[in-house]
Amino acid sequence: MRRSNNILRNVEEMDAILETKKLRVEFKAQAPARGTKVAVKDLNLRVNAGEVFGFLGPNGAGKTTTMNVLLGFVNATSGSAFLFGVDVREPIARQRIGYLPELTYYYKFLTAEELLRFYGSIFRVPRAELDRRIDELLKLVELDHARKRPIKTYSKGMQQRVGLAQALINNPDLLILDEPTSGLDPIGRMKVREIIQRLKQMGKTVFFSSHELGEVETVCDRVAIIHSGELKVEGRVSDLVQKHNTNLENIFLNIIGYQPSLAV
């Protein structure tokens, strides 16, 4: 009973699709003398239904670690994280999410269609429904023409788009995208951005990390900037731009303490 109470939280908090409370992640340093490294420090985040939320920070800021906790890959040292009000340590919390990791080389001996069928069968999608979804998704990511080709023949951009299709195979309510445009050329990036915008129009919640701040400014409703594991700022993109009277890139650079003159 207590366990189910812990897993399923109050109904009024259910609007938060993704939530972390005082989330802290520590790792043992490789050299024992260095003790522990704090990757995430007491992070409080809340992403509401239908939002496109940008999770920003320089390399090593703790973005991927936070995502790893949300996806159940890493256990938090303290604090808690919930998806749809369900503790992320429960596998069922991942039933309604789609995840696109950064730079993944999918099973190269499978075709795009077979890959989607494999992931779809994990979600127990009925055969007819799965066929329909595969057709729909391959059209969405513009891979319909290459559906019967092995993935090993795909370009990087095509592999990223097949990754996006696999993240959508269960028709998820929440999409977690880890640097979805990383390593793509401008056309590839634009295609992924268009897909995110279409998902937003479809009412999906999207939580994504990116270094492309122009892209974030274009597609995100709200952003959070973390640096050295700490949340530095969180708010609506329009509010932040208005408040700081500059674009998101300059806000980001100011927050992480980057001084161009020193670099020059």
Add this chain to the structure above:
Amino acid sequence: MMRTVTALAGVVIKELYRRKDFYVLFVLTAVITLLMASVNFFDDTRIVRYVKEISLLLIWVSALVIAIATTARQIPAERENRTIFPLLAKPVTRGQVVVGKFAGCWLACGLTLVVFYVFFAVVSGSRESYWPVLQLLQALWLQWVMLAIVIAMVLLGSVVFAAPSSNGTICFIVVLGILLMGRYLNQVALREPQPMSTILSGIYFLMPHLEWFDIRDFLVYDRALIGWGSCALATLYGAAYVALLLFSTWLVFRRKPLNL
């Protein structure tokens, strides 16, 4: 649970028949066996026995190579290519990944064995005009159970050792060691001084006796069937080792960081 395991196993089977390993080994076995079968040394009537012996030896070696090579790369490849992330981001547990990979490798090896044994039956049957179907089925089944232990052992190795090549080599040496020397280890232990005697006896009683599943001689010398009760006991013995090894794999894998 079963749906996830079946889906994972399906990917492993597709991988096996789309790679060249199986075809290369099968063609090699077939060519050597057919060459042996086509020659006639001094009108020796026992030539069929030699052909059968060599063919079965090649089947055993090929099946071991396929089982070890296929299994050793499963989990490391998932981590290296980062496909483990989208997989575990779905409602899939690490335990299901272990069982799914095991099932896939075992079924793939089963299909391989069927192809090899059909070939063996056709070659030996055409020379002898004798079709010992039940003996063949028993030999196939026991070899398949033996491969289950080997696959579970390699799967454990794949979460312990860093590189698939080192895991494959170590497992191949261990399996060959057991097959060639396992049955004599207790006799060696009796001749050794203490504490070596106790250590060797301990190893003898703890290790899976893969050689118990080897009934090639029954096929070569056309002996009678093994009792089905003995066959069932051997299967239970194999299943116990598989369960133990898979449980150990899960224990190690559940705490393993996913990044290489």
